[in-house]
Amino acid sequence: DTAVSQTPKYLVTQMGNDKSIKCEQNLGHDTMYWYKQDSKKFLKIMFSYNNKELIINETVPNRFSPKSPDKAHLNLHINSLELGDSAVYFCASSLRTGKAFFGQGTRLTVV
Amino acid sequence: DQQVKQNSPSLSVQEGRISILNCDYTNSMFDYFLWYKKYPAEGPTFLISISSIKDKNEDGRFTVFLNKSAKHLSLHIVPSQPGDSAVYFCAASESNTGKLIFGQGTTLQVKP
Numbered sequence: 601d602t603a604v605s606q607t608p609k610y611l612v613t614q615m616g617n618d619k620s621i622k623c624e625q626n627l628g629h630d631t632m633y634w635y636k637q638d639s640k641k642f643l644k645i646m647f648s649y650n651n652k653e654l655i656i657n658e659t660v661p662n663r664f665s666p667k668s669p670d671k672a673h674l675n676l677h678i679n680s681l682e683l684g685d686s687a688v689y690f691c692a693s694s695l696r697t698g699k700a701f702f703g704q705g706t707r708l709t710v711v
Numbered sequence: 712d713q714q715v716k717q718n719s720p721s722l723s724v725q726e727g728r729i730s731i732l733n734c735d736y737t738n739s740m741f742d743y744f745l746w747y748k749k750y751p752a753e754g755p756t757f758l759i760s761i762s763s764i765k766d767k768n769e770d771g772r773f774t775v776f777l778n779k780s781a782k783h784l785s786l787h788i789v790p791s792q793p794g795d796s797a798v799y800f801c802a803a804s805e806s807n808t809g810k811l812i813f814g815q816g817t818t819l820q821v822k823p
Contacts, residue, residue, distance in 0.1 A: 604754070631809050643755070643800065643813040656810050690754050694809055699745055702754035 603627050606691045606703035613681055614711055621676045621706045623691030631655075631696055632674035634666060637688040637705070649674055650696065681710045714738045715803050717814035725822055730788040732817050734801030737782060741803040745811065746775060746786045749798045758799075759786070791821045 606623040613619050625632060633656075634646040648656035649668045663679045674693075678685060688707050694700040716735045724730045732746075742763040747755035761768040761775045761784070768775050774787045788795055801814040 633810075635811075641798075641816055643816075645810050645812075648808075648810060650809075656808065692754075696809055698809075699757045699760055700809075700811060701757065702747075704754045705752070 604691055604693055604701050604703040606689075606706055608706060609704060610707050610709075612709045612711065615681055615683060617681050618677070618679045619681060619708070620678070621689055621691075621708075623674050623676070623703060625672055625691075625693035625701070627693055627701060629693035629695055629701075630671060631694050632668065632671075633692040633694075633700060634674065634676050635690040635692060635702075637690065639687070643690070647674075647676075678708075681708075683710050686710045713815075714741075715801055715812045715814040717799075717801055717817045719817050720815070721818040721820070723820045723822065724791050726793055727790045730786075730791045730795065730819055730821065732786040732788075732799050732801075732819065734784045734786075734814050735782060736784075736803050736812075738803070738805075738812075739782070740805050741812075742806050743804045744775070744777060744784050745802045745804075746773075747800040747802060747813075748795075749800060749816070755800055788819075791819075793821050793823050795819060796821050 604625045631650045633648045647666045652668045665677045668674045688705045691703040692700040745760040746758040749755045759773045777784045798816045802811040
């Protein structure tokens with residue numbers, strides 16, 4: 601059983617398109633996150649939701665919009681994709697202040 | 712401004728020997744530190760953590776040491792095994808946020 605699963609694993613799309621990445625966790629955690637790993641391999645937090653409420657919103661373009669329909673899901677919508685959005689996006693979950701469990705990642709390539 | 716730094720991008724050790732991975736941080740408000748291991752095309756997996764009230768935590772072959780005065784932590788793996796070859800990320804958090812700040816990672820290669 602996958603604890604944190606995200607789909608798709610690979611996503612290739614053209615500039616200007618709108619795309620979504622889905623994430624689900626079955627760990628019963630109350631907090632979910634989106635992290636981005638850029639071409640230099642840095643892992644940086646983008647968003648955090650606790651019980652469906654946005655609690656962390658780092659300096660991210662407003663083309664990126666997270667949506668949490670319930671505690672177990674946190675989806676990431678990206679509008680008007682740009683070349684610089686190409687990266688690996690990781691979903692994660694944790695109890696409020698505990699260790700985070702990560703999904704396998706979604707490699708987004710914008711062409 | 713990088714608050715968590717791993718200054719060694721790579722490390723190579725012989726199987727059976729000790730691997731020591733280092734991490735420095737600048738924010739004295741961090742009170743929880745973690746090490747993650749990452750294989751290619753997979754997400755980071757949790758390895759071991761330490762609270763700022765401790766200076767050592769051990770789990771099997773893995774031990775994390777924390778030196779708060781130096782704002783430094785290290786991960787010791789002994790004995791190292793070829794399956795330990797991966798990228799290791801150090802991370803730190805303030806307990807009231809849950810947000811993890813990651814270092815840039817160290818690629819460990821354990822040679823048979």
